Amino acid sequence: MNEKPAALGHIKVLDLSRVLAGPWCTQMLADLGADVVKVERPGAGDDTRHWGPPFLKDGAGKDTDEASYFTACNRNKRSVTIDMANAQGQALIRQMAAQSDILVENFKVGGLAHYGLDYESLKAINPRLIYCSVTGFGQDGPYAERAGYDLMIQAMTGMMSITGRPDSVPGGGPQRVGVALIDLFTGVYACSAILAALEVRHRSGVGQHIDMALLDVGMAILANQAAGFLNSGQVPQRLGNSHPSLAPYQDFATQDGSMLLAIGNDGQFARFCEAAGHPEWAVDPRYASNTLRVKHREQLIPAMQAVTRTRSTAQWITLLEDKAVPCGPINDMGQAFADAQVAARGLVVKQAVAPETTAQTAVESIATVASPLRLLATPPVLRRAPPALGEHTDEVLAELGLDAAAIAALRRDAVL
Numbered sequence: 001m002n003e004k005p006a007a008l009g010h011i012k013v014l015d016l017s018r019v020l021a022g023p024w025c026t027q028m029l030a031d032l033g034a035d036v037v038k039v040e041r042p043g044a045g046d047d048t049r050h051w052g053p054p055f056l057k058d059g060a061g062k063d064t065d066e067a068s069y070f071t072a073c074n075r076n077k078r079s080v081t082i083d084m085a086n087a088q089g090q091a092l093i094r095q096m097a098a099q100s101d102i103l104v105e106n107f108k109v110g111g112l113a114h115y116g117l118d119y120e121s122l123k124a125i126n127p128r129l130i131y132c133s134v135t136g137f138g139q140d141g142p143y144a145e146r147a148g149y150d151l152m153i154q155a156m157t158g159m160m161s162i163t164g165r166p167d168s169v170p171g172g173g174p175q176r177v178g179v180a181l182i183d184l185f186t187g188v189y190a191c192s193a194i195l196a197a198l199e200v201r202h203r204s205g206v207g208q209h210i211d212m213a214l215l216d217v218g219m220a221i222l223a224n225q226a227a228g229f230l231n232s233g234q235v236p237q238r239l240g241n242s243h244p245s246l247a248p249y250q251d252f253a254t255q256d257g258s259m260l261l262a263i264g265n266d267g268q269f270a271r272f273c274e275a276a277g278h279p280e281w282a283v284d285p286r287y288a289s290n291t292l293r294v295k296h297r298e299q300l301i302p303a304m305q306a307v308t309r310t311r312s313t314a315q316w317i318t319l320l321e322d323k324a325v326p327c328g329p330i331n332d333m334g335q336a337f338a339d340a341q342v343a344a345r346g347l348v349v350k351q352a353v354a355p356e357t358t359a360q361t362a363v364e365s366i367a368t369v370a371s372p373l374r375l376l377a378t379p380p381v382l383r384r385a386p387p388a389l390g391e392h393t394d395e396v397l398a399e400l401g402l403d404a405a406a407i408a409a410l411r412r413d414a415v416l
Contacts, residue, residue: 006033007378011198014096015039015077016084016105016117018046020150020180021214022134023073024187026104029194030076031371031380034102037396038074038387039093042081042416045389046070058362071366071386073187075351078384078392081416088415090115095400097122097129101207102194106134109144119209130197130207132190138213148214150180157182157218158236162225165240174238186217247293248272248301251330252308259313262326266290271323276307346370351385361388390416 011034015026023038023046030036040046052067083089094116097103103122105112112118119131133139136148154160154176164175190212197208219226224245225236236244241260243249248269251258263269266289270282281287281303286296293300308316313329320327331339337348350367357363371380393416397407410416 005378006381007375009033011102012100013037013102013104014100016103017134018106019048020073020183021186022104022106024184025190026077027073027075028187028191029102031373033381036077037096038077038079039082040079040389042083042414049389056363056366059364064362066361066363071368074386075368076381076384077387078396079387079390080393080396081390083415084115084117086415088410088413090117092400093117094122094125098126100129102130102132104132104134104190108147109135109139128201128205128207130194130201130210132194132210132212134186134190134212136214138216139211150183150214151176153182153214153218157215158222159218162236162238164238166238182214182218185221186212186214189217245294246290247297248304253305254308254311254313254316256312258330259308259316260328260330268325269293272320272325275319275323275325278307349382351382353385357388357391
């Protein structure tokens with residue numbers, strides 16, 4: 001992250017979204033240089049500002065009342081507080097939308113029409129606007145008006161049915177993924193759709209409405225598991241850390257813990273067998289191909305486990321790393337962020353909070369995970385720490401042409 005030109009430095013985004021899917025999308029746009037203005041509820045803000053613990057810490061290392069969750073998806077944005085239930089607030093948002101390239105919202109279907117902030121209303125004043133709606137179930141269909149949450153969608157799509165250990169083993173049962181995976185993927189897909197719509201607008205001069213649904217994304221990211229079911233009729237089952245189509249491709253016990261082997265072809269398997277002192281496995285009629293290894297995994301895996309327990313995880317990694325056999329540790333979060341490659345890639349960024357904001361929040365700096373979008377000519381930018389609630393209200397309204405007296409009057413009227 002440096003001073004090179006930003007990929008989206010010419011783009012203005014109006015962010016009416018909250019929680020995760022929408023904000024994840026708009027943070028991606030912000031990291032690419034777009035000017036993202038996040039509209040929040042006066043006095044409360046985005047729900048995730050209060051989703052703690054854990055909380056941000058002040059300069060003395062003590063917890064504040066600000067949840068760290070919010071910081072995961074709101075870097076590089078400006079925060080304004082506007083009451084959109086107020087007619088004056090609605091007028092301000094319409095004025096902002098008239099000057100924006102992109103609007104992202106995740107209200108219930110039809111929710112913003114009550115305020116004159118739906119796509120058709122805003123299209124009339126800004127035909128170039130790209131308007132992205134993120135909902136649980138989409139703009140149509142029998143579930144369109146239902147609220148949708150990541151956990152619910154993980155359950156409905158079958159994601160939980162293929163995550164976790166089989167029912168037949170201790171701890172078996174459906175599990176959610178450890179992060180809100182469908183929210184995050186929806187944010188990424190939404191960003192991709194927005195960038196495509198920008199390219200269309202470059203040719204046509206006209207914006208469009210984008211309909212993003214958590215359900216659609218949840219079904220799409222079933223990927224090979226969905227393809228297997230649709231083309232074979234076989235319902236996938238939970239396999240713990242094993243893979244339905246590859247073997248050996250899972251965790252293995254070692255002398256001091258566990259490691260992960262991700263062997264994806266016969267050559268890798270043969271090299272592992274040679275290094276492990278069992279070259280005969282590679283030519284065993286039961287294990288000579290991946291298909292055979294999957295078929296006979298109940299014999300292969302216990303035999304391998306007996307061998308992997310004879311060395312430590314570090315010893316296995318050292319033994320296999322120069323043999324092109326994918327092998328690695330199963331880290332906790334602390335170990336992951338302490339990893340040399342994570343450090344070399346600069347994946348942790350720490351941003352100082354503006355002094356005037358620190359006086360308001362007591363938070364001096366905020367750490368986040370760097371953008372993985374490594375465009376070499378137009379790399380991600382790092383301009384602002386995740387904002388305090390309403391931190392940029394006066395600044396943004398001044399850009400709309402309001403003077404200090406007008407802003408003060410709006411504040412007295414509880415519009416801001």
